[in-house]
Amino acid sequence: MKAIDISAELSKLVIHAESKNPSNQMDEKKAIQYAINYLKSKHDNGVIIKSANGQKDHWQIKAQDYDNEVDTILQVNAQTGEVKEG
Numbered sequence: 310m311k312a313i314d315i316s317a318e319l320s321k322l323v324i325h326a327e328s329k330n331p332s333n334q335m336d337e338k339k340a341i342q343y344a345i346n347y348l349k350s351k352h353d354n355g356v357i358i359k360s361a362n363g364q365k366d367h368w369q370i371k372a373q374d375y376d377n378e379v380d381t382i383l384q385v386n387a388q389t390g391e392v393k394e395g
Contacts, residue, residue: 346392347383347392
């Protein structure tokens with residue numbers, strides 16, 4: 310589990326196993342960065358990144374609102390970086 314408090318500036322993001330999407334060159338770190346930027350615009354409080362899974366053409370990111378403990382599933386397009394909920 311990767312915990313990230315985005316209420317403060319992110320100073321360091323450590324991902325132990327660097328992996329790429331099977332079909333594209335976007336790596337896990339870049340996908341998580343897109344997800345965090347998207348979530349910053351939606352949540353004033355901290356967010357916990359729970360998982361990141363490479364799919365055929367996108368990354369599926371599971372995040373949780375720190376205060377409300379509500380899960381959000383995001384899909385990050387592995388070519389464009391576009392983020393969608395669901």
